[in-house]
Amino acid sequence: MMEVVDFVINSLVFPGLLFVSLVGLLYVGIDRKVTGHMQHRIGPPIWQEYLDMGKLLSKEDITPSAAQSFVFNIVPLVSLGAIVAVMLFLPVTSAQPALISVADLIVIIYLLNIPAICVMLGGYSSGSPFGASGAGRYVVQLLSYEFVFILAIIAVVARVGSLSLGTVVVYQAQQGWLVLDWRLLPAAIAALIAAQGKLLRVPFDIPEAESEIVHGALTEYSGPKLAIWRLAYDIETIVVAGLLVALFFGGPTTYVIGGTQIPGVVDFLIKTLAIVLLTTTLRNIMARLRIDQALKFYWSFAALLAIISLVLVLAVP
């Protein structure tokens, strides 16, 4: 009985839906504020995302007649569910995630792809040329960044010798952050580049390039369905950042400062915020690439970084 209650609390409250929504929305709000300041604007207040979410949820639910289908309606929810599920596998308070499995890294890789696939399905089923075009670009982008991302993770796995994220965090607690390991530094950079593409941030916001294809795959979505997409996207921001933290930046660590113990979740929040701000900076100092240029960049430069790292890990003990 306790297990079921635990599971429900884990998935709905902490570190599941409620916690991660609040933090995700706040982080994207901070991201927007920082972007505003970098662009010499005042920018929206950091709680703007909550207001936007409330506004979208209170709007009328309109589905264009060409898009009337089960797939079109269900994909936002599937996407949200998958991305919240990843949160259960991430170490948030301590090295131990909420759900423990033997090879959770593989599960995470699979679950992280579900939102992307949902966006494509939504785009293709929307009956709009912009949706289809955005979905097509998303396919290409997924093929570009996913390879790099998986290679970077494999490099970490080869170093630690375990497919469990908890073990990776424990290993880092003993041996120091993996990003400080010179063999894994290229992999960390490659993973950050891949995260930039995963989060659709400039220069890789190609699938939703507004001056070319309006809002890409999500063009036909509006009201509550768009709100769920936004929520899923905002949660993805913190989830991807959290995964990078666990893989390369030591994961959540508890500190004792002046006699009081700071819980690991504070460390988790600080580190994820730092990663989100790093991606924010990157997205504000570049122009958008073309899809072929992005593909080439990922498969040449970023993949090379990840492969170098993997070879170094395997060759240099």
Next chain:
Amino acid sequence: MTFVLPIGPQHPALKEPEFFRFEVKGEEIVDVDIHLGYAHRGIEEALSRRNYKHNIYLSERICGICNVVHTTTYCQAVEQLAGVEPPERAKYIRAIIMELERIHSHLLWLGIAAFQIGFNTLFMLAWRDREYVMDLREMISGSRVHSATNTIGGVRRDVKTEHVPTILRGLEKLERSTKYYINLFGSDRTILARCTNLGVLSKKDAIKFCAVGPLARASDVKTDIRADDPYGAYDALSFNVVIEREGDVLAKGMVRLREILESIRIVRQALKEMPGGPIRTRVGLQMPPNETVERTEAPRGELLYYIRSNGTDTPERVRVRTPTYGNFASMKSMFVGGTVAEIPIVMWGIDPCFGCNDRVTLVDSRTGKTRIVSFDELRRRRK
């Protein structure tokens, strides 16, 4: 197999309504068909129903961005009809306001071009710096956009001596930021990746399709009405005609950015050498029957006004040929062979201003189809 990709009349890449029918094969553009007339407002007809004074107001409204150059051309044409020469000081004030307008127009171009390639930070920064020049225009003329400076026979407001130091300070800020943008535009890797070798207009095509303005100058065609056929104070002011060789989007941007520096030079020189004296001569509104053509260099290229008078206080016919109209012919050769992702930035490369452009094309939307009908056809239909 080719399929049709409609861009417009409503599309985020277009700031004004216009319809481009792209035929694409996969991602490659095979053909483009341009349908104009969505912003038609009947201005030329309206111009021939109002008197010469009222028309200044109307010609200023043809374009929101380059309005001073419209009124200047119009006033110069009417002055020619009346056989009046405006005072020297008025000519210099016109030149100052027109050059400030060119700076603001080119910075606006830079901002939107940056938006088209997804560089929102540059967009915001370029428009922040555009505010300096807008403030200067407001200080000189009392209005940020529609300056209402020109009148037939001169200008309505003088540039005050106490304003000169402020203008010079503003120009210094602009010069600094423009130099920074030139450096950025030529060195940022992502900008280079999106702008080089795109939408290339060869020198041959630029001459063949009679490209005008920065578009032609980016393709190594040295054409600038200010230098070729000086009007107003321009034969007394010294400046270089900026040209680039490559003809791609990067060259088009570089021409515009370097022209900002030239404009800053012109304004400085004009402020220094501006003679004193009156700013306006009175002109009667009864124009003897005559006709005249006046050309000026608008920020986007050659602007042409043709006016025919008939002895009354209203013109019989006013024809305006805006630079965007002159540049549409070159569009096809820039697009064909490119990819869909290039459409926004290449289109913005000519700095299109559809609001200025759509005055004479007639569109038949009764059948739901956009088609351009000739005047004869229209007359037949009326019967």
